[in-house]
Amino acid sequence: LGDVAKVAIEESPRTSISRVDGKIALTIAITKTQEANTVDVSETVKQALPDIESKVAGDPQFTVVFDQAPYIQQSIDSLAEEGLLGLGFAVLVILVFLLSVRSTLVTAISIPTSVLLAAIGMRAAGYTLNIITLAALTIAIGRVVDDSIVVIENIKRHMQPGVDRSRAVLDAVREVAGAVTASTLTTVAVFLPVAFVAELVGELFRPFALTVTMALVASLLVSLTIVPVLAYWFLRPPKEHRHAESAAAAADRTPTEATAAGSATGALASAADLHDAGRRDRLQRGYRPVLAWAMRRPWVVIVLAVFVLGGTLAAVPLVKTNYLGDSGQNTFTVTQDLEPGTSLDDQSDAAAKVEEVLRGVKGVETVQTTIGSSGQSIQAAFGGGASASVQYNVTTDSAADQPTIQTTARDRIEKIDGVGQVSLSSAGGGFGGSSDIEVDVTAPTQAELRTAADTVLRAMRGVDGTTEATSNLSAAEPYLAVKVDRQEAAERGLTEQQVGGLVAAAVSPRDTGSVEIDDATLDVYIADPNPPETIAALKKLSIPTSTGEVPLSDLATVEQSEGPTTITTSNAVRTATITVTPDATNLGAAVQNVTAAVDALELPKGASASIGGVASSQSSAFSQLFLAILVAILIVYVIMVATFRSLLQPLLLLMSVPFAATGALLLQIITGIPLGVASIIGLLMLVGIVVTNAIVLVDLVNQYRRRGLRVAEALVEGATRRLRPILMTALATIFALVPMALGLTGKSGFISQPLALVVIGGLVSSTLLTLVVLPSLYFVVERARERRADRRESGLTRKEARQQRHEQRAAGEHEAVPTD
Structure with missing residues (x-):
């Protein structure tokens, strides 16, 4: 062979160049298996690097340019920290209301017990503790204590001086068991439609929904089993005061009367026969006048409520929207496209200019550069390849403001001349979700496609609410x-x-x-x-x-x-994609602007343009999730129909749902946090949570009516007695979510903050309005039904009954709303 050719050992022809911070490097990508733990793999690799360095000749230096483990670990630690803070806040709320360390501890035991049972369920279902499932547990902390709060508060209310403790516990649990079970089932049921949500959102939030469901079911079991037992062991009835019933009067009661007075099921002639009649705390004394006013003027309250809902609808256009939101990862990528056919050396020279600018941006720690092809084409080394693209993977300081770093880098790169077309994209929604809007252009011929794509690209570069636009249509080579x-x-x-x-x-x-x-x-x-x-x-x-x-x-x-250099087709039609990077603060506005700009274009005959990318993903996710909310409302209605054995009363309870949207949207507008997929999951949770308070209130009112009280009296007595547990459960949930809503750690992931804000805002508005609007609606509907029953019983016609009421009102004998 040596006689006819020259044979020598030389360097293999270079097809690509890899650099780290401007220094020549060999880039090695390590991909974990599907079942492996990312953090464990990362730690194992890092521990192995020093030993590898010592064995490789040439004094190599290893630099980790991309690692998901720190982000995952930091997010998990932040969620755990915020969860513990939320637990502390929730327990503090319970202590302030109950003013009893024993009662607080008995109630708080439901939180770790429910979380532990949920963790066991997660393991059985094959779920790991990750950002999604931990966020679910953290958000559930405020809700899992609600059932125990209702039970323990009712037990305390039944533990009156002289009452047998076991009887008080049994009566209290029996009184609220149905309401607690129904309220928990409604909250669990709202997650059933999530199982049918498709694509990325379904894959992300199915584990979230199942984790919350297991925690809530566990909390129900704890509240009806462990909490009553602990209450029997540790709680004591208060001592009898001097002003309490005298021993002589008590002795005059027959055993049957004494039992009926302390029972939760005995017949009532009036509110004075209730076992705790006359015992009102400061909250109840302040609430009763408000409730009495609302019941005297129910139609005024209802009209005001309608105005509130109208204002909510009017505020919808002010709400910013996005898709999955910023994942918070401290990495972003830069793509540099040069003229086709550019040699590897020329690509390297152009890349050096961009590298220098990126390394000069404050907050940038590492810049990894890949120039040329993947090494499969020898042609790339001799005269350039089919495409000339340079990729930069930039790692930043995790504590820095990521959007600011990316904006600075984008602005500085735009000022460089002679480096081709450079685009920047962040981690965006993370979890495989794109953060860019795509405009798909089709045309029958390459020339028409070129003309149409250039027209769309020019239009997209001037759209408000976007930062840059690029085309994947390759230049003619x-x-x-x-x-x-x-x-x-x-x-x-x-x-x-x-x-x-x-x-x-x-x-x-x-x-x-x-x-x-x-x-x-x-x-x-x-x-x-x-x-x-x-x-x-x-x-x-x-x-x-x-x-x-x-x-x-x-x-x-x-x-x-x-x-x-490349031709892309879809269904045998040539296509090009114009990628538009939206402003991260308001994806919805950017999509509207891009859509309007595309609709206004005049493209060549046979060419068309359609919106895709994150705009399509957002539209699909929003439509599926809003449909899931409607299905959840239907499921909740069916559960409440079975609970109350009425078709009408559940409709009254569902009026809490739109009022939840009032607070949720208002808080989104005030904070400027966009409404995304996580926020809609929060709205889905609200459907179940806000109905809980209404169920607890109406269930007791119905019990009092079954025992003989009139509608007005039962409503006042039931609402005032349920005021404390309603406020306790709402405030416990709200304060448990406050650390996440404020983003105290700043690294709790893309789910927690928007979801927490929606739940907090919705709970505040729905709780306040439920305590006023729901009694007014209930009073209007049930008083009318009560009057019809009275008329049938007395044998009067509607006209005669109306005349009788007028006469009673004139004589001052009409039914009055209790105020004291």
Whole structure:
């Protein structure tokens, strides 16, 4: 072989260049298996690096340019920290209301117990403790204590002086068991539709929904089993005061009367027969006048409520929207596109300018650069490849403001001349979700596609609410077209493929295999020592044939031409994609502006443009989740129909749901946090949570009515007695979510803050309005039904009953709303 060729060991032709912070590097990507733990794999690799460094010659230096583990670990630690803070706040709220350390501890035991049972369920379901499931547990902390609060508060209310403790506990639990069970089932049921949500959102939030469901079911079991037992062991009835019932009066009661007075099921002649009649705390004394006013003027309250809902609808356009939101990862990527055919050395020179700018941005820690192809094309090393693209993976300081760093980098890169087209994209929604709007352009021919794509690109670069726009339609690349004359080649004993192979071998080295020398595997390349460098030289290229050597020009035509480096089709139609980066603060506005700009375009005949990317994902996710909310409301209604055995009363309770939206949207507007997928999951949770308070209130009112009280009296007594547990459960949930809503740690992931804000705002508005609007609605509906029942019982006609009420009102004998 040495007689006919030169054989030497040389460097393999370079097809790509990798640099880290401007220094030549070898980039190694390590991908974990599907079942492996990201954090464990990362720690294992990091621990192995020092030993690898010591064994590799040349004093190598390893730099980790991308690692998901710190972000995951930091997010989990932040969620755990915020969860513990929320637990502390919730317990503090309970202590303030109950003013009893024993009662507080008995109630608070439900939180760790429910979380532990949920963790056991997660393990059985095959879920790991990750950002999604931990966020679910953290958000559930405020809700899992609600059932126990209702139970323990009722037990305390029943533990009056002289009452048997076991009887008080049993009566208290029996009184609220139905309401607690129904309220928990409604909260659990709202997550059932999430199982049918498709695509990325469904995959993300199914574990979230199942984790919350397991925690809530566990809290129900704890509140009806463990909490009553602990209350019996540790709680004591208050001592009898001097002003309490005298011993003589108590002695006058028969055993049956004494039992009925302390029972939760005995008949009532009036509110004075209730076991705790006359015992009102400061909250109840302040609430009763408000409740009495609302019941005297129910239609005024209802009209005001309608105005509130109207204001909510009017505020909807002010709400900013996004998709999954910023994941908070401290990485972003930069893509630099140069003219097709740019040589590797020229790409490297252009990349050096961008690298220098990126390293100069405050907060940037590492810049990893990849130049050229993946190493599969030898052509890239000789005269450039089909595409000339440079990729930069930038790692930033995790404590810095990521949007500010990216904006600074984008502004500085735009000022560089002669570096081609440079675009920047962040981690965006994370979890595989794109954060860019895509405009898909189609046309029948390449020329029309080029014209249409350029038109759309120019329009997108001026759209408000966006930062940049790029096109994936490759530029036309000059190339040498060698067209073989098949007949001429055949006459000389060659095929078209054989002529092409001879030309390819002459212009670029051929990889013909490998050989082992001194325990080293070396690739073998065959290269022409004098490759043609001009069109004229290529035409004169000697081609061996059966009739002797002839120049290439005798067998083929050689001419310079232009053509696209890549062609993309969809359903056999040529397509191009214009990628638009929206402003992260308001994706919805950006989508509207882009849609309006596309609709206003005049494209060539046969060309069309449609919106895709994150806009399509957001639209699909929002439509599916809002449908899930409607289905959840229907499921909640069915559960309440079964609970109250009424078709009408559940409709009254569902009026709490729109009032929840009032506070949720208002808080989103005030804080400027966009409404995204996590926020809608919060709205879904609210459907179950806000109905809980209404169920607890109306259930007791119905119990009092079944025991003989009139509607007005039962409503006042039931609402005032449920005021404390309603406020306790709402405030416990709100304060448990405050650390996440404020973002105290700043690293709790993209789910927690928007979801917490929605739940807090919705709970505040729905709780306040439930305590006023719901009693007014209930009073209007049930008083009318009560009057019809009275009329049928007395045998009066509607006109006679109305006349009787007028006479009673004139005589001052009409039914009054209790105020004291």
